[in-house]
Amino acid sequence: METNQxxxxxxxxxxxxxxxxxxxxxxxxxxxxxGTPQETAKNIYQKIxxxxxxxxxxxxxxxxxFGIPITNKRISVTxxxxxxxxxxxxxxxxxxxxxxxAAKAVGVDFIGGYSALVQKGFANGDLSLIKxxxxxxxxxxxxxxxxxxxxxxxGINLDxxxxxxxxxxxxxxxSDTANAKLVVFANAVEDNPFMAGAFHGxxxxxxxxxxxVSGPGVVKRALEKVKGEPIxxxxxxxxxxxxxxxxxxxxxxxxxxxxxxxxxGIVDLSLAPTPARGDSVAEVLEEIGLEMVGxxxxxxxxxxxxxAVKKGGVMASQRVGGxxxxxxxxxxxxxxxxxVKAGVLSLAKLEAMTAVCSVGLDMIAxxxxxxxxxxxxxxxxxxxxxxxxxxxxxxxxxxxxxTKVGDIVDYGGLxxxxxxxxxxxxxxxxxxxxxxxxxxxxxxxxx
Amino acid sequence: xxxxxxxxxxxxxxGIIAGVSRTLAEHDINILDVSQTIMSDIFTMSMLVNxxxxxxxxxxxxxxxxxxxxxxxxxxxxxxxxxxxAMSRV
Numbered sequence: 440m441e442t443n444q445x446x447x448x449x450x451x452x453x454x455x456x457x458x459x460x461x462x463x464x465x466x467x468x469x470x471x472x473x474g475t476p477q478e479t480a481k482n483i484y485q486k487i488x489x490x491x492x493x494x495x496x497x498x499x500x501x502x503x504x505f506g507i508p509i510t511n512k513r514i515s516v517t518x519x520x521x522x523x524x525x526x527x528x529x530x531x532x533x534x535x536x537x538x539x540x541a542a543k544a545v546g547v548d549f550i551g552g553y554s555a556l557v558q559k560g561f562a563n564g565d566l567s568l569i570k571x572x573x574x575x576x577x578x579x580x581x582x583x584x585x586x587x588x589x590x591x592x593x594g595i596n597l598d599x600x601x602x603x604x605x606x607x608x609x610x611x612x613x614s615d616t617a618n619a620k621l622v623v624f625a626n627a628v629e630d631n632p633f634m635a636g637a638f639h640g641x642x643x644x645x646x647x648x649x650x651x652v653s654g655p656g657v658v659k660r661a662l663e664k665v666k667g668e669p670i671x672x673x674x675x676x677x678x679x680x681x682x683x684x685x686x687x688x689x690x691x692x693x694x695x696x697x698x699x700x701x702x703x704g705i706v707d708l709s710l711a712p713t714p715a716r717g718d719s720v721a722e723v724l725e726e727i728g729l730e731m732v733g734x735x736x737x738x739x740x741x742x743x744x745x746x747a748v749k750k751g752g753v754m755a756s757q758r759v760g761g762x763x764x765x766x767x768x769x770x771x772x773x774x775x776x777x778x779v780k781a782g783v784l785s786l787a788k789l790e791a792m793t794a795v796c797s798v799g800l801d802m803i804a805x806x807x808x809x810x811x812x813x814x815x816x817x818x819x820x821x822x823x824x825x826x827x828x829x830x831x832x833x834x835x836x837x838x839x840x841x842t843k844v845g846d847i848v849d850y851g852g853l854x855x856x857x858x859x860x861x862x863x864x865x866x867x868x869x870x871x872x873x874x875x876x877x878x879x880x881x882x883x884x885x886x
Numbered sequence: 887x888x889x890x891x892x893x894x895x896x897x898x899x900x901g902i903i904a905g906v907s908r909t910l911a912e913h914d915i916n917i918l919d920v921s922q923t924i925m926s927d928i929f930t931m932s933m934l935v936n937x938x939x940x941x942x943x944x945x946x947x948x949x950x951x952x953x954x955x956x957x958x959x960x961x962x963x964x965x966x967x968x969x970x971x972a973m974s975r976v
Contacts, residue, residue: 441974442921442923442930442932444970444973444974445891445893445932445970446893446930447973448969448970448973449893449895449963500945503944503945503948504944504965504966505965505966505968505969506963506964506965506969507969683973683974686972686973687969687972687973689972690968690969690972754976
């Protein structure tokens with residue numbers, strides 16, 4: 440073995456923030472459904488605490504043996520709206536607390552899957568779940584929620600979008616930070632290990648281990664060595680780096696699955712930033728040649744980055760899944776925050792970037808007085824980008840009461856801090872209030 | 887049979903190799919390969935060692951070497967060999 444290989448690996452972890460961002464255990468709850476919400480809640484607690492009891496311990500031991508940090512240990516479950524089909528909004532609290540209690544009992548960081556899939560319409564459980572969100576997200580600590588409101592196959596549920604705009608406002612009235620635990624998707628994926636959007640799809644095996652790997656710092660450092668080279672060299676360098684990072688995820692994931700006695704699902708290779716300097720996607724884009732992220736050329740650089748990450752990752756793993764690409768949350772990325780503060784990165788540019796990144800408008804603070812229909816219209820725009828382009832898009836937006844444009848809101852820890860961004864001051868209410876359903880695009884009819 | 891790589895990086899001084907080797911010997915661990923160099927005063931060493939099995943012993947060894955690293959004021963990493971292979975080989 441070459442000494443420089445050893446040094447390279449050690450530096451990636453020590454200096455470039457390479458980490459396994461998450462080991463997420465997906466658990467199906469389909470076999471927990473019982474006659475009453477209370478009984479079902481008991482079964483949910485039982486199943487999660489049985490399968491995930493060693494998750495944290497096993498992850499910590501792997502961290503030790505390989506010398507690579509596993510930042511988060513998480514659980515994702517079957518969308519709860521499917522489990523709680525007959526429940527009322529009040530009943531939903533039983534389910535939410537069962538998840539929260541189970542997550543605390545096994546010591547994981549978050550539990551995802553307080554979710555509903557309503558791209559084509561609502562069932563009773565979906566509506567109960569959405570109505571319960573203001574209480575659930577403020578009365579539980581570790582429960583994360585996602586709502587899928589559109590898909591390329593089904594089109595866009597404008598009624599659901601309207602309801603989500605109102606729900607996000609209602610959550611804001613109870614808490615400044617709880618909306619960080621809620622994401623509104625189009626084309627949600629079923630094996631995503633990242634939060635807030637992780638849930639365990641119904642077509643998944645009973646229990647699986649999915650892994651999310653990250654390392655924007657590693658990519659940036661690699662690109663520093665090819666300054667001034669033609670752009671295809673940038674793509675090649677990102678590909679090779681993504682390959683190396685994904686290999687680590689593959690190894691850790693399969694070992695964790697083996698030790699926990701469950702199936703190994705997928706590796707999600709996503710460049711997910713953290714607020715730490717040197718762990719930023721914005722800095723990678725700037726290294727490609729932009730003075731500051733948000734300037735002209737940002738979308739093109741991001742497209743190259745996102746695509747090269749996927750290409751490198753696909754070769755390195757048995758099964759690549761989840762969202763795989765580059766995340767562009769504002770509050771969690773030091774470079775993005777700088778660019779917003781400098782007035783260089785706007786909401787409009789972020790929206791354009793979501794057409795070529797792996798997710799969407801993420802962790803963006805807006806003034807608390809923003810109208811529910813305006814928030815809904817933002818969700819509709821994002822859904823349109825996702826549905827039309829066959830990709831996942833998402834909105835995790837944080838209206839914050841009592842703030843004005845330019846104020847800084849602190850969400851704590853990995854969620855970071857966000858400058859409040861300006862929103863266009865013209866109404867979209869008549870559009871949103873039409874309600875109904877935007878038909879699926881013509882290219883979805885492939886049968 | 888598992889293998890681990892012990893890497894030591896820090897300012898050169900007498901007793902680094904002696905200390906690491908002694909700790910490994912105390913754990914009854916065989917050294918398979920050593921590569922060591924001094925780059926502008928910085929001592930760098932990688933050792934490939936044999937582990938009979940991966941269990942509590944690994945954790946104890948890692949704790950002892952971390953402790954030794956603090957005493958010698960150098961950084962010591964003890965990692966399973968596979969991580970280095972995984973990244974560099976298809």
